[in-house]
Amino acid sequence: MIRVQEEDFDLGLELSRLTEGNHTIGGLCSFVGLVRDMAGDEEISAMTLEHYPGMTETALAEIEAQALERWSLDATLIIHRYGRLQPGEQIVLVAAASAHRDVAFDACHFLIDWLKTKAPFWKLEDTPGGGSWVDAKESDNSAATRWDQPTTLIDDDNGVAG
Amino acid sequence: MKILYFAWVREKTGKAQEEVSIPESVNTVTALADWLTNRDEKFAEVFEQRSAVRVAVNQEYVSFDHAVSDNDEIAFFPPVTGG
Numbered sequence: 001m002i003r004v005q006e007e008d009f010d011l012g013l014e015l016s017r018l019t020e021g022n023h024t025i026g027g028l029c030s031f032v033g034l035v036r037d038m039a040g041d042e043e044i045s046a047m048t049l050e051h052y053p054g055m056t057e058t059a060l061a062e063i064e065a066q067a068l069e070r071w072s073l074d075a076t077l078i079i080h081r082y083g084r085l086q087p088g089e090q091i092v093l094v095a096a097a098s099a100h101r102d103v104a105f106d107a108c109h110f111l112i113d114w115l116k117t118k119a120p121f122w123k124l125e126d127t128p129g130g131g132s133w134v135d136a137k138e139s140d141n142s143a144a145t146r147w148d149q150p151t152t153l154i155d156d157d158n159g160v161a162g
Numbered sequence: 163m164k165i166l167y168f169a170w171v172r173e174k175t176g177k178a179q180e181e182v183s184i185p186e187s188v189n190t191v192t193a194l195a196d197w198l199t200n201r202d203e204k205f206a207e208v209f210e211q212r213s214a215v216r217v218a219v220n221q222e223y224v225s226f227d228h229a230v231s232d233n234d235e236i237a238f239f240p241p242v243t244g245g
Binding site: 092 | 239240
């Protein structure tokens with residue numbers, strides 16, 4: 001499931017809804033991105049997230065579909081916020097649930113790595129010197145390229161769950 | 163043709179979106195970028211470093227040699243920074 005929204009989300013509620021009623025799930029892995037109050041040595045008083053309505057939803061759905069194709073997952077969730085956010089606020093949630101933890105960890109990592117380089121969002125930071133558009137990082141590109149090769153499905157049926 | 167601009171591309175061009183009628187000779191993204199620059203010098207600053215600009219045609223990432231036509235939705239924006 002994907003959601004693009006201005007309002008905040010309740011992490012606990014979202015995660016319990018995601019696994020509710022599905023007892024084949026043994027592991028749930030989530031990542032939450034937060035607004036920092038510093039960028040390098042510059043103070044950040046707020047951040048505004050702009051996005052491309054329509055394309056954003058398409059891109060996130062493609063990223064989720066790619067995860068579901070690569071791993072044996074019981075549930076996935078991507079929530080990304082837009083608009084003006086204060087330091088400490090939640091920006092993004094990605095989560096992946098599976099029978100076993102390795103798959104959940106890998107899929108969760110994949111979701112956030114691909115989202116960062118493929119979903120059309122842009123961050124504007126409010127600094128003492130004015131608004132400053134965040135530059136794309138080369139490290140984000142290299143993080144995403146590690147998933148360029150489709151992952152072999154892990155067939156791990158011998159451990160305990162989680 | 164509908165053209166959308168995001169982030170600093172929007173700020174530099176001074177518009178979030180516009181409807182334009184392009185001549186038939188403008189049939190690739192590169193040709194469109196040149197045509198926009200000729201029309202309005204504000205676009206020169208955007209397109210002077212083409213490697214810093216990403217483009218989508220009908221909401222799919224494409225390269226600057228991709229074809230464009232009058233019914234397309236085009237978007238120009240910087241590399242994405244969400245997450």
